[in-house]
Amino acid sequence: WNEPVVMEMGVPGRRGAVFPAAEAEVAAAVGEASSLVPAAMRRRAKPALPEMSEPDVLRHYLHLSQEVLGMMNISLFGTCTMKYNSRLSEQISLRPQMADMHPYQDPRTLQGILEIVHEFDLILRQLSGMDQFVFQAAGGAHAAYTQTAVTRGYFAAKGELEQRNQIITTIQAHPCNPATAATSGFEVITLMLEENGYPSIEALKAALSNRTAALMLNNPDDMGIYNPQIKEWVRLAKEAGALAFYDHANFNGVMSKIRARDLGFDACMFMLHKTFGGPKGGGGPATGAYGCSAELAPFLPKPVVVKDEASGLYDLDYDREMSVGKVREFFGNLHIVMRAYAWARAMGAEGIAEASDISVLANNYMEKRLLAVDGVTKSHPHLDEYRLEMTRYSLEKLKEETGIGVAELSARMVDFGVDAPWLAHEPWLVPEPFTPEAGEMWSKEDIDTWCDVIAQIAKEARENTDHVKAAPHNAAIHAIDGSALDDPARWATTWRAYLKKHGAQARRAAG
Amino acid sequence: WNEPVVMEMGVPGRRGAVFPAAEAEVAAAVGEASSLVPAAMRRRAKPALPEMSEPDVLRHYLHLSQEVLGMMNISLFGTCTMKYNSRLSEQISLRPQMADMHPYQDPRTLQGILEIVHEFDLILRQLSGMDQFVFQAAGGAHAAYTQTAVTRGYFAAKGELEQRNQIITTIQAHPCNPATAATSGFEVITLMLEENGYPSIEALKAALSNRTAALMLNNPDDMGIYNPQIKEWVRLAKEAGALAFYDHANFNGVMSKIRARDLGFDACMFMLHKTFGGPKGGGGPATGAYGCSAELAPFLPKPVVVKDEASGLYDLDYDREMSVGKVREFFGNLHIVMRAYAWARAMGAEGIAEASDISVLANNYMEKRLLAVDGVTKSHPHLDEYRLEMTRYSLEKLKEETGIGVAELSARMVDFGVDAPWLAHEPWLVPEPFTPEAGEMWSKEDIDTWCDVIAQIAKEARENTDHVKAAPHNAAIHAIDGSALDDPARWATTWRAYLKKHGAQARRAAG
Amino acid sequence: MRQDQTRAHPWMPNSVPAAKDAMLAAIGANSIEQLFAQIPEDHRFRGTFDLPPALPSEVELKKHLLKTLGKNRSCEENLSFLGAGIYQHHVPAIVDEVAGRSEFLTSVWGTPMSDHGRNQAWFEFCSQLGELVGMEFVGLPVYSWGCAAGNAARMAARITGRRRLLVPASMDPERLAVVRQYCEPVQMASHIAVETVAFDPRTGLLDLDDLAAKLADDVAGVYFETPGFLGTIESRGAEIAAAAKRHGAVTIVGVDPISLGILAPPSDYGADIVVGTIQTLGAHMNCGGGAGGFIASRDEEAYAREYPTLNVSITGTSVPGEVGFGLCLAHQSSYGMREEGKDWTGNSVYLTAIASAVYMSLMGPEGFREIGELIIQRAHYAAKRVAEVPGVEVVFSNGFFKEFVVRFDGTGKSVAQVNEALMAKGIFGGKDISADFPALGQAALYCITEIHGQAEIDRLVDALKEAVR
Amino acid sequence: MRQDQTRAHPWMPNSVPAAKDAMLAAIGANSIEQLFAQIPEDHRFRGTFDLPPALPSEVELKKHLLKTLGKNRSCEENLSFLGAGIYQHHVPAIVDEVAGRSEFLTSVWGTPMSDHGRNQAWFEFCSQLGELVGMEFVGLPVYSWGCAAGNAARMAARITGRRRLLVPASMDPERLAVVRQYCEPVQMASHIAVETVAFDPRTGLLDLDDLAAKLADDVAGVYFETPGFLGTIESRGAEIAAAAKRHGAVTIVGVDPISLGILAPPSDYGADIVVGTIQTLGAHMNCGGGAGGFIASRDEEAYAREYPTLNVSITGTSVPGEVGFGLCLAHQSSYGMREEGKDWTGNSVYLTAIASAVYMSLMGPEGFREIGELIIQRAHYAAKRVAEVPGVEVVFSNGFFKEFVVRFDGTGKSVAQVNEALMAKGIFGGKDISADFPALGQAALYCITEIHGQAEIDRLVDALKEAVR
Known part of the structure; x- marks a missing residue:
């Protein structure tokens, strides 16, 4: 080929x-x-x-x-909460009543999609306890950015923005939290994990001050460990005058079990393209649903979908004086909201709760299987608690003993027709990390098959190391040469650049 | 895998x-x-x-x-006139206005699809010179069957059916012609090819009599040779009181160049799922468009779509006293007719003519390339004429010299990611036959690649015979065991039968 | 205006002049016209085709097609109670997805190795259908239920060497017409006489006395259906089959397989051959184009050797433990034996077989049970409610599956009048069968599937009340 | 009623009790509840969610979704002249087909080897877009044109170390709002001041005098668009870029790439960074969800090292002659450096990049030329015809591409009134811009694409004539 x-x-x-x-x-x-x-x-x-x-x-x-291997076979891609993407939603997304809708149509001609947005907003309010959701953010990171924008608007209105120019996050919060905070002009303070798998209250207290604008974090993070002091964290943040934002990227582990607002958070976000069954599509079109308390709602990007209860008609409310404006043009990736709504309706309250149950159960089952493989360990091994929807593992031991680490493992997995798991966001606190996530859509058999592959490769690592190192053997291509990718003289993001830099040799014969 | x-x-x-x-x-x-x-x-x-x-x-x-390899790569599948299957038509076929239509709806609610049927009927009338088409037949063979049913109706009305119980065909007519004639209760007389690549007038004359009901043939047949005496054939048949039916399975070679009715034929058929761009789908849903003269039209299966020119409204005419009834329930695979109509509109008269031009040109180009391969010959090599849309080749020479024949060639081709060509309908008049068809949708590069594969395998046949014989090496499975397929003790068309006949050993571990 | 004469057509890569010239040069021809020299000039059509203008631009073609099809009124926008052989069942989205995969959609024929996935899907179609109907031998589908019945009748005739077929008088006239076609007109030497057996006007079931009167040792086959065309479940299948067997006739049963989650498989009551539709297993109606039929039987050589279908068998490969699939009993087809073959074989509805395979896998035993239960309950609810409409009568008020006959004689209106009134409200009433079954009066065949919820049924009843006023 | 309590959910294979029990047994837990023990009880939500009833049955879910979306009135059934950032261009069928392939649609991230096909498609997106805009470095897309402009402004600020951005006063208010968001409010230390440059009220083009007045050596970037929001083609791009260059500012040009078959690529007139939409390259409008933006520049390290996008580079593999693709400059992203990264990176509209790649391959140079010619001719025809309507004026009557401003002041009607009248005829009139651009009066922005034939334009004109009466 x-x-x-x-x-x-x-x-x-x-x-x-x-x-x-x-x-x-x-x-x-x-x-x-x-x-x-x-x-x-x-x-x-x-x-x-x-x-x-x-x-x-x-x-x-x-x-x-x-x-492309993708989710065509078994891909336990961690940190993304991959779900079954219903083909019904895909079919319906191509209907003219979805695909051929213009955002500037008269709202009277948009009643169907506005109803879906509003009804889904109500569903998310139930699941989070928040008072209003918007869907303008085109991804999870963009929702975090929305949080930073709302934070600016909130403190600007109070006249405190110049003073409150710090945002506190944790080293295991998704990188989009510190990154969007910085892009929004905030100084970022990052708390480190301590022995329990989360930062200490003392560290938080030390970081909080009248310069703190907000706290942005995940809970659980990719370690699967729930921070039981989180309520106290939020209390302390608010006491310091700061806002608290819950990045629900890891929602599967606590879905239906807790509600961000109940814990005191001012805002949260959900990834509709992952947690709510929208397709990942290699990375979007996506939607970060951003929800907040009534106190923050006036600052939300506009417009907001509103329902006139008397007439039953839906409208777009642009007349929001305190709004921070826009984080993207128009109202959001409503075709993704439609899919998420369809997912939530197909699941219902019980199904959503069961998805969380299964996801956590499957993760613990997978842990049992993986830790039985010689060479695999997990983060914070001294903690006895059952992890939530994912766990961070390490191949450090295998790497030391055989030279086979996560890079080699990933490449070799492809030969078995299963895809590599997510490793870990940087920085790698755990050496040679990997973070599979079973979720609720993979069967026990699938998880077993996947773990069997890991076990097989670990075995090969000891018995046939070179074979593993030379992997993949059965993929579309062989191991790529990574050295060119950061070399200005050799990288080429377009064919034009490739021809320019590599000249005649670049021209392979077609076919 | x-x-x-x-x-x-x-x-x-x-x-x-x-x-x-x-x-x-x-x-x-x-x-x-x-x-x-x-x-x-x-x-x-x-x-x-x-x-x-x-x-x-x-x-x-x-x-x-x-x-499945299918047409995902290069498949020059002969005798089928494979074409590009527009994805637009596939999209539209799923619209409720096509998919969710019931045949017994009031015709006033079927105006769109009836218009398409009628307009496409008019297009085929232009291309064939016939006076009426119906689309009830669900495949090309079914259209041939329609011919036999109409033949029965026609002669029954004349009181001659008991007498005229023979149908004449040729050994290279598609097997569906003799088979449907026999199924309809006719005796089949098959004319053999002579030196020119078609049967002689003398043979025809000897076969014709007052017992002849119809002549059913293809022209050109798979050899790509046009019978230049065909007008005389039709004249003789009619002189004998018989009907003449033109099986246009090989239409690409004469499309826009001749018209069946102009040559005197009473009826003809087109394969909409092939020649007119409908998808083959591994073998249907298909449509055999059956067209005939005004004289035969009263005998057509009913209903027939008619247009009231005054109102512009379309209707289904069931009130046809002479009709032979039904060859299948309802009116036909109208979703395939829709695709064929779309194809014809996309092509237009000029495009249709060009498709024929290109198809014949590409076939001759392919011939040039294939005959350059040592071991490949063609049927009737003494004839100098350019062949029309396909040519029958033989691997007899290669087989004799190396043991590699068409079965081995086919299996080995799979390793190159290209699919095997059609070989030939039975009986194999030419030993070790194969019949690729380039058509108009494959580019010159594709044809070259395909011929390169043949050349490569012919080379391997001499240099590495065993490797070819053991093929395929890179397919989903290895060469199947054909011996079970006709053995009552071992064949199994269902899992039930498999378990019953092969017992415990049948149960492979799942996964 | 731009000169488009030389513009390459998007669907023909070789319509580029350079490609044509290169190929002409390679074969040593001066022009394309030269390639057609073997066609005598007086055969050639030299006129102009009066075709509508070409629409090579997809944007124009799409606009035209949508505008034209937009003149249709679909059963999605409207509420339809039409059945009578084509049914509006829900087609799961993944069925469309799989059947629309380019690999399946455009597949031609290669080798068992390159077609492996498709052949397996076909085998899975046969295997699952076999479980539903309780049979071990299943062929790939034929064009329709009627065609399957016709083929089965011919199989029975060949197996028994007899030439009489008994069918119910309540049979779908459309399907019966196809069977008669397959059985050949009386002038043909190989004609099979098709004779109808009366049905009980109170129950819709086969009249066993009339059957007994017509059954004899020259009968090739007895064909009956359950549910039958008038919707009724033939409850005495075992008796019919036993009677046929006593006379050495083949029992052929026609079924709608979507009923088989709750109805007994025909093998339970003595069927030798089972035929039926596959349209209800995941095919869109397509204005009748969704039709497809199947033939199944016990895996006995006498039966297997009479199949006119393509048959796919599981088999081994050169690697132990690996399985593959190949055509079995191919030689007996018309491809193998031309006029000596069993009837004829050709392109059929093989893509629908894949769709049906997906459908059956998705449904599983419980899906079929649930859908059967849901349909039979809602259909009886509908019948009950419809019967409440003044002057309206349900002819066979129980023992049916999803269809039932509604008689309007008591309202003084014809079915046509009622349906006209319903259509004005966006409802397609039941199929008018008063011409085909005059004994039933002004009767229409109503169909209920899983898409008809209580709300839709109640809407029908309200509309009927107004319509008959 | 059936007990559904224990029925497995179709989307959760492990919702079968046996699977749960087996896993619980394997981990030695007695109940699932036990797994959540680490969440303190006072954190737990123990109430009931007030959610609408579950619809696990696809037939019910589909019915519900279609009914709800059926309340929409689409631009397919109606005739729409709305543009203003989201455009109703034809989406070729194969674009949907490819983007809908399960392999692409559901793809997550594996290795460069297992993601090879997708990475190549992304590279092909960048390569083809690079040809259209005349640039060598192209990142994977960002959320929208506005976001791309915002990122580009920040890139310019980082490259120059300056914090002023000049943009046209004719800019889309929606897009401008996004840019302002990205440039941070004045309270932030890293705030970038966004200042508008006036436009010529006669031509819609940038006022070069005002530009000269505002340009200074503290300007990070000059941003302009062609075609601009008001539809006009900025014909003095080279002069603007030259002026920016003289002051050491980065020239950022925003384009709608569908115009680039007939309009000069921004590289021709001095652009340093090009941004724009990809929605016009094969994305459905999706009520605004079709948005997507791109960033491109020369392949200079100073620029490349400021990209916040994912970037895919071609590279070799361990086999000579084989090529593969990998992420390049990954470390500078927020994934690599968290708050030290360039803005932030995350899921964006990467599937749209594949759709756009297919679109561009299908179009080729001639497709872009033809569509550009067709649109500009029809748009001018539309403007000409609309201007014939009594009291109606086309504000910039030439020098535009597909959009033009229509002023209704002379009719005595507001845009809202006109649009209301049009809507009654199934026509969605142009976007009302009278509130955003009061100087233009009662003005609406009309958009013409290849889907608007002469017949549709004439229909609009007729409707307008009635509407203004």
Whole structure:
């Protein structure tokens, strides 16, 4: 299998999409197209795009799709809470009543989608205890950014923004928390984990001050350990005048078990494209649902979907004086909200609770299986508690003993037709980390198969180390050369750059 | 890769599709479901179907799809006139206005689809010169059967049916012609090819008599040779009082170049699922468009779509006294007719003509390339004419010299990711035959690649014979054991039969 | 206006002049016209085709198709109670997804190795259907239920060497017409006489006395259905089959397999051959294009050797423990034996077989049970409620599955009038069967499936009340 | 009523009691509740969620979703002239097909080897977009055009160490609001001041005098768009870029790439960074959810090292001649450096990148030329015809691409009134911009794409004539 890069394909003159010429009356009325473009702005050289027929384009991209493992087999991709993506939702997403809707249509013509947004908002309010959700954020990190924007608006309104320019997070909070805080202009204070798997109250107290704008954290984080002092954390933050934001990226572990608002949090976010059954699509279109208390609601990005209870009609409320404005154009990836709503309806309250149950149960089952593999250990091994929806493991021991670490493991797993797990966000607190997540959509058999692969590779690591190191053997391609990727003289994010930097040798024969 | 048979999969209690319980009022009104089934007819033992969750079912069948080569790469599948199957048509076929239409709706609610049927009828009338088409036949062979049914109706009306009980065909006519003639109760007379690649006029004359009901043939047949005496054939048949039917399975070679009715034929058929761009789907849903002269039209299966020119409304005409009735329930695979109509509109008259041009050109180009391979010959090599849309080749020479024939070639081709060509319908007049067809959708590069594979295998046949014989090496499975397939003690078309015949050994471990 | 004459067509990579020129040069021809030299000039069509203008641009083509199909009124937007052989069952989304996969959708034929996945899916179709109907030998599908019945009748004739077929008088006239076609007109030497057996006007069930009167040792097969065309569940299948057996006739049973989660498999009451529809197992109605039929029987050589279908068998490969699939009994088909083959074989509805395989896997035993229970309850509810409408009568008020006959004689309205009134309210009333079954009066066949909730049924009843006023 | 309590959920294979019991046994727990012991009781929610009833049955769920979405009125059934950042372009069927392939749709992240096909598709997205805009370095897309502009502004600030950004006063208020968000409020120490440059009221083009007045050596970047929000093609891009360069500022150009078959690539007139939408390259509108943005520049290290995007580079593998793809400059992202990273990175619209890759491959250079020519001609035709309506004026009557501003002051009607009248005829009139651009009067922004044929435009004109009466 050797699918060429599309830029090498095609034949001059071949056509994929064609368009009619303008109607005779149209052309007669306005003249040649070129006469309508200011001379300075006419395109002179054609773009060097491939010239291909429609069947050839289709086949090329179908071939590329065949070279993706993804969730086609077993992929216990941690930190993402991958779920079954209902094909019904995909079908419906292509209906004109979803796909061919314009955000600036009169709201009277948007009643169906606004109803879904509103009803889903109500569902999330139930699950979190918050008072209002918006869906403008196009991803989980973007929802964290929304939090930082709302934080700015809230303190700006109080006149405290210049003073409160610090945001506190933890080293195991998702990197988007410190990153968006910094992008929003805040100074970031990061608390380190202590022996129990979470930072101490003392560290928090030391960090809090009248300069603190907000606390942003996950609980549990990827270690699967729930911080039992979290209520106290929130109390202390609020006492210091700061806001508290709960990043629910790891929601599966506590879904239906706790509610962010009940714990005192001012705001939280959910990833609809993961936790709520939207497809990941390799990374979006996604939606970060951002919810907050009534106190923060006036600062939310606008518009907000509102329902007139008298008429039953839905509308878009743009008239929000305190709003921080926009974090992205329009109202959000409503086609993802639709899918999340469909997921929540298909599951219902009991199904959602059961998903959490199964997810935690399966994770503990997987832990049992993985720790039975010689060479695999877990973070904070001294803690006896059952972990929640995921656990961080380490191959440190195997690496020391055989030279096979997580990179080699990942590459070799591909040969078994199963995909590598997420390793860990940086910094790697645990050496040679990996963080599989079973979730509720993989069967026990799937988990067993996956663990069998790990066990098999660990065995191979001792018996046939070189074979593992040379992996993958049965993938679309062999191990890539990573050295070029950060070298300005060699990296190439486009074919143009590739030709420029690598010259004639870059031109492989097509096919 | 080792995807289990679905019958081995699943876990008791697991569910894929669930249904709500009847509404409380419904249940109260009618009682338990079991009470509504006559006792003798209640199902006692559950069917032994797999019990699987939805994601598991989806993944299983996606895996199976990944184990099909089909037209995902290059498949020059002869005798089928494979074409590009537009994805637009597939999208539209799932619209409720196509998928969710019932054949017994009031015709006033079917105006869109009836318009398409009627307009497409007019297109085929143009291309064939016939006076009326119907689409009830669910495949090309079924259209041939329609011909035999119409033939019966026609001669029954004339009181000649008992006398005219013979149908004449040629050895290279598609097997469906003699087979449907026989199924309809006719005696079949088969004319053999002579030196020119078609039967002689003399042979035809000898076969014709007052017992002849019809002539059924293809022209060109799979040899790609056009019978230039065909007009005379039709004249002779009609002189003998018989009907003449043109099986246009090989239409690409003469499309836009000739018209069946102009040559005197009374009827013809087109394969909409192939020649007109419908997807083959591994073998249907298909449509055999059957068209005939005004003289035969009264005998067509009913209903026929008619247009009231005054109102512009379409209707279904069931009131056809002479009709032979039905060859299948309802009006035909109208979702395939829709696709064929879309194809014809996308192509237009010029595109259709060009498709024929390209198809014949590409076939001759392919011939040039294939005959350059040592070991490949073609049928009737003494004839100099350019072949039309396909040519029959032989590996006889290679087989004699190396032991590698078409079966081994086919198996080995799979290793190159290209699919085997059609060989030939039985009987094999040409030893070790194969019949690729380039058509108009494969690019010159594709044809070159495909011919390169043939050349490569022919080379391997001499240099590494055993490797070829053991092929495939890189397919989903290895060469199957064909010996069980006709052995009553071993064949098994169902899992039940497999378990029964092969007992415990049949039970492979799942996964 | 732009000159489009030389623009390459998006679906023809070789419509680029350079590709044509290169191929012409390679074969030493000067022009494409030259390639057609073998067709005599007086055969050639030299006129112009009067075809509608080409729409090579997808945006234009889509607009045109949607506008045209937009003139249809679908059963999704409207509320339909039509059945009578094509049924509006729910098609699960993953069925469309799998059947629409390019690999399956465009698949032609390769080798058992390159077609492995598809062949396995076909085998799984046969295997699951076999479980539903209780049979071991299942062929790939034929065009429709009627065609399957026709093929089965011919199989019975070949097996027994006899040429009479008994069928119920309550049979779908459409399906019966197909069977008659397959059984050939009386002028043909191989004609099979199709004779109808009366049905009990009170129950809709087969009249066993009439059956006994017509059964004889020259009968090739006795065909009956359950549920039958008029919706009724034939409760005396075992008696019918036993009677047929006594006379050496083959018992052929027609079923709608979606009923088999709650109804007994035909093997339980003596069927030799089972036929039926697969449209209810995951195929869209497609204005009738969703039709598809199956043939199944015990795995006995006498039966197997008469199948006209493509048959896929599981088998081993050159690697121990590995399984593959191949065509079995291929030689007896028309591909193998031309006019000596069993009837004929050709493209059929094999993609639907894959759709049905997915459907059955998704349903499992409990899915079939639940859907059967739901349908039979709602159908009886509907019948009960409809019978409350003044002047309206349900002819066979129990013992049916999803369809039932409604008689309007008491309202003084014809079915056509009632349906006209319903259509104005966005409801497609039951199929008018008064012309086909005059004895039943102004009668319509109503169909209830899992898509009809109580709300939809109540809406029908309200509309009927107004319609008959 | 059936007891559904113990029925397994179709989406959770392990909701079978046996699976749960087996796993509990394996880990030595007695109950699932036990697994949550680490959550303090006073944290636990012990109430009942007031959620709508579960619809685990797909037939019920589908019915509900279709009924709800059926309350929408789409731009397919209606005739829409809305644009203003989200455009109704034709989405070729194969784009949906490829983007909907399970392999792409559900793909998470594996290794470069197991993700090879997707990574290649991403690289092909970047490569083709690079050709359209004339740039060598292209990142994977960000959320939207506005977000891309915001990121580009921050890149310019980091590159120059300056904190002023000049943008056109004619900029989309929605997009401008996003840029302002990214540039931080004035209270933040790292605030970037966003200042607007006036536009010429006769032409809609940037006022070069005002630009000159505001340009200074403390300006980080000059941002302008072509076509701009008001539809106009900025014909003096080279002069603007030259002016920016003279002051050491980065020139950032925003484009709608669907215009680039006929409009010059921004590299031709001096752009340093190009941003824009990818929604027009094969994404459905999705009520605004189709948005997606891109960032491109020359392949200079100073620029490359400021990208906040995911970046995919082509590279070799352990086999000579084989190519693969990997993330490049990954460490500078927030995944690599947390708060020290370049802005932040996360899930974005990467599936749309694949859709756009397919779109661009299908279009090729000639497809982009044809669509550009068609749109600009039809848009001008529309403007010309609309201007014939009594009292209606087209504000910038030439020099635009697909959008133009229509002023209704002369009719005595407000845009809202006109649009209300149009809506009654199934037409969605242009976006009302009178509140955002009061100087333009009662003005609406009309958009014409390849889906608007002459017939549709004429229909609009007729409807407008009635509406303003």
